Amino acid sequence: MSHQQNIYLDNNATTRVDERVLNAIIPYFTDLYANSTSSHIAGLTINEAVENAAWQVADLINANAEEIIFTSGATEAINLAIKGLANQDKKHIITIQTEHKAVLETCLFMENIGFDVSYLPVDRNGILDFHFLNQTITDKTLIFIGMFSNNETGVIQNMLEISKLLKSKNVLFMCDATQAVGKIPIDVKTLGIDLLTLSAHKFYGPKGIGALYVSAKAKIKLIPQILGGGQQRKLRSGTLNVPGIIGLGKASEIAVNELEKDLDRIFLLRNKLESGLLQFKGSFVNGSIPNRIYNTTNICFPGVNSEQLIMALGNISVSNGSSCSSVTSEPSHVLKAMELSDEEALSSIRFSLGRFTTDEEIDITVERVLSLAQQLVLPRRH
Incomplete structure (x- = not known):
């Protein structure tokens, strides 16, 4: 691809x-x-x-x-x-x-x-x-x-x-x-x-x-x-x-007829995506790992501005919050309620997979995100 x-x-x-x-x-x-x-x-x-x-x-x-x-x-x-x-x-x-x-x-x-x-x-x-x-x-x-x-x-x-x-x-x-x-x-x-x-x-x-x-x-x-x-x-x-x-x-x-098939396939793709992205130093998953739906992962990339990363990804569509309020640069009220700092919330990206997501797309996404995130990471203050 x-x-x-x-x-x-x-x-x-x-x-x-x-x-x-x-x-x-x-x-x-x-x-x-x-x-x-x-x-x-x-x-x-x-x-x-x-x-x-x-x-x-x-x-x-x-x-x-x-x-x-x-x-x-x-x-x-x-x-x-x-x-x-x-x-x-x-x-x-x-x-x-x-x-x-x-x-x-x-x-x-x-x-x-x-x-x-x-x-x-x-x-x-x-x-x-x-x-x-x-x-x-x-x-x-x-x-x-x-x-x-x-x-x-x-x-x-x-x-x-x-x-x-x-x-x-x-x-x-x-x-x-x-x-x-x-x-x-x-x-x-x-x-x-x-x-x-x-x-x-x-x-x-x-x-x-x-x-x-x-x-x-x-x-x-x-x-x-x-x-x-x-x-x-x-x-x-x-x-x-x-x-x-x-x-x-x-x-x-x-959905009634194909729910289980979708669940099994997308679950594996989500886990592959997540394990690849967590190679980024200091990254972590936001929210309960065992108690969540199978198609979603929300990952914090410390020191990386999520809006800059989303723009840099270009043809890869991901989100830094609710689709209804993603035009704002305010930290997510969901992540703030989960005790994340403003900096952590503004460094977090949601990846949500679906019926038409492919294995090849996951490979490309992991490679692109890791490469761009490394380029965009801000130097830590001492």
Whole structure:
């Protein structure tokens, strides 16, 4: 492979659309373009396809189709889930300092309308203190919001143990599973999750489509955030993005069938990449090594400015933080919460692999990163 060919290792930001997904979508831009809520035969045909996609998404997380609400993506789903609870009697929310900004900013909104929000710390490995969570819960606690797999470090929290605690305290459990759905097995019933958010473009589907799972068992009455024609049981009005929904459904179907194959192959590639990059003197992995998703590694290269290294890599796409805030040079709030210094956080790079990553790309990346990092390392102050 030529060094001029693009190597994409930023799959936590977005993924390439799988060709099988694209082929499933295209007819819904051309021949099958009717509105899914129209009562004529063409509309009813589209509605049937939408319902099938809902079942495909539900099957991926062991839910029921009627528990799935289609949104424009995970950010909208997060806003609907959290803001939709504004009329509840309990006014205390618990979340984690390392959550995605979509959760943190929405929680700030809830504070502004009268809710109390507790932002729990994590340890150096990015793991939530289970006992501290227990101590923070009160009789006024409505919901705990926790990310399944962190978008920057890949760290996975112990969702089952968290869920058991929350159920014993009669507290709702919301999971931002945007980085986990389609990559690892998720069973909302076994995990006792009441609300779950996901986005198609994180697992080889199109951008602009996501979903919110709302447990029927929990009997949660959300306040809709988008009003209009009353689509989707009046929870999210607006003409449905049918091509996107079909794409999300197809991506879900493929994930169900190929998840284990992807996991095994990408895990080995990630470990090869990581072991190669850790040859850089003083480098280390950010976050818990055993408790993380298989496609992600976040590595600190001491003395190297991550932005300079990313620019120098050119055709190799990597990230120094969340894709939603990577245009800033501020140190990552996730890494800061994990007790890294500003210097360490600004020397850290996230590598996230995917279905289309090759062994040859890993070899090239290791060689290029090590060479460029050595050139860019700043002399240490004495």
